[in-house]
Amino acid sequence: MIPVRDSAHTGCFFIRTFGCQMNVHDSEHIAGVLVDSGYSRAASIEEASVVIFNTCCVRQGAEDRVWGNLSMLAADRDSKRIVAICGCMAQRHGVEIFRRFPIVRLVFGLDALARLPELLESSRGAPICDLGDVNAARIDELSAIRKSGLAAWVPISHGCDNMCAYCVVPSVRGAERSREPGDILSEIATLTDGGVLEVTLLGQNVNTYGRDLGGEENFAWLLQAVGSAEGMRRVKFETSHPRDLGDDILKVMAEADAACEYLHLPVQSGSNRVLEAMNRGYTREYYMERASRARKAIGGVALSTDIIVGFPGETQKDFEDTLDLVKTVRFDAAYMFLYSPREGTSAFGLEDDVPLDEKRMRFAELEFVQSEITRESLGKIVGSDVEVLVEGVAKDGRHIMGRTRDHRVVVLPADEAQEDTLVRAVVCGAGGHSLRGSVKEVIIGPDEATNRHEVQG
Ligand code: 5AD
Ligand code: SF4
Secondary structure, three states: OOOOOHHHHOOEEEEEEOOOHHHHHHHHHHHHHHHHOOOEEOOOHHHOOEEEEEEOOOOHHHHHHHHHHHHHHHOOOOOOOEEEEEEHHHHHHOOHHHHHOOOEEEEEOHHHHHHHHHHHHHOOOOOEEEOOOHHHOOOOOOOOEOOOOOEEEEEOEEOOOOOOOOOOHHHHHOOOEEOOHHHHHHHHHHHHHOOOOEEEEEOOOHHHOOOOOOOOOOHHHHHHHHHOOOOOOEEEEEOOOHHHOOHHHHHHHHHOOOEOOEEEOOOEOOOHHHHHHHOOOOOHHHHHHHHHHHHHHOOOOEEEEEEEEOOOOOOHHHHHHHHHHHHHHOOOEEEEEEOOOOOOOHHHHOOOOOOHHHHHHHHHHHHHHHHHHHHHHHHOOOOOEEEEEEEEEOOOOOOEEEEOOOOOEEEEOOOOOOOOEEEEEEEEEEOOOEEEEEEEEEEEOOOOOOOOOOOEO
């Protein structure tokens, strides 16, 4: 049971975010809207008078985590706390959420975000579901409260036009809408003026940026323009779709100093049969050509990927094709998932015929193979100097961590570096997923940029 403390009526909020970086950034806007209207941030869920779960539904596991969190809150029957649900599960389940968890007072969509303070007030009287029109949501103009003063996420497009057979995203996030280039660049200018050094451009498929705008501007152009912004030191982006990763983009990555040596390029499967069933629009040969082209063009690029294990109809032979691709491409990092059937996707009509035990065995084998490759990739960096943007406390709670230009996690002794700084470190060791380092030089210290914390954008 979660007790409500005395401060529960003072109008303070707590947001728990599930899912991808786009969701994390949406939560920055939610915080911005609430602070603008007089709310303050609660230090913990126990202290909050308003609890917001910004949710994900990409896999059943992601949904189950949210339902589990709601069960915990529901155990506290006397609470006056307002519980609100937004994000992908809100879009997907709508009013159904009230039926399952009557403690939820408000279900809202991003299109309703500007009205959030009023909705919270009204929901004290009766539960409200306001999803608005997901295709009309324009939240980029709303205030945002960003955690870091040095690194910022900037959406360049919302929604997705791909029809990957397993993916629920297009149905909850709507069609692809690119932001106007001028709006993106003026947001970037405000950020760099405030001391931001690193920007991560976000979109479900960044590579098709601009296609719906009908102008000349495409992703290669945007990457070049963002990389040339005054004061910009690092530009990262995700997610790329292999089919749309043209040579023009690789060229900018190779030539623009600020474009980081990091490419997240989800392959999903190494079997042509499965790729076709997934409707990915490329073959394994095409993918491997893109990956090797990226490696040749961009010196020192780190390549990461996503893989789904146990898609309907995946045979042992298909799985071996995936293993073979992983061994050939030698990803620097890979995120692997068990296939999870999602209602509303075209694969939902297919029989989920790979038994769970089999999925798990394949997953374990793939994970084992990849972990050796990741370890080797990290091992190669030991002894070299890397630039680390220090983000905050490491998972163990005792160290501090940051990321290199090529997106590796570097764990540093807590007394050597401070959050929100840029340092040069020597890499002293490598673990299974991260590097250990020691600070050699502080490039940008805590006092050197104005406006470091809670940058308003
Ligand atoms: N089952 C398992 N994994 C999925 N992903 C997306 N949809 C599903 C699903 N239904 C994975 C993909 C995607 C990542 C964000 O999540 O690998 O790239
Ligand atoms: Fe999850 Fe996809 Fe929604 Fe991100 S866009 S929160 S990954 S369902």
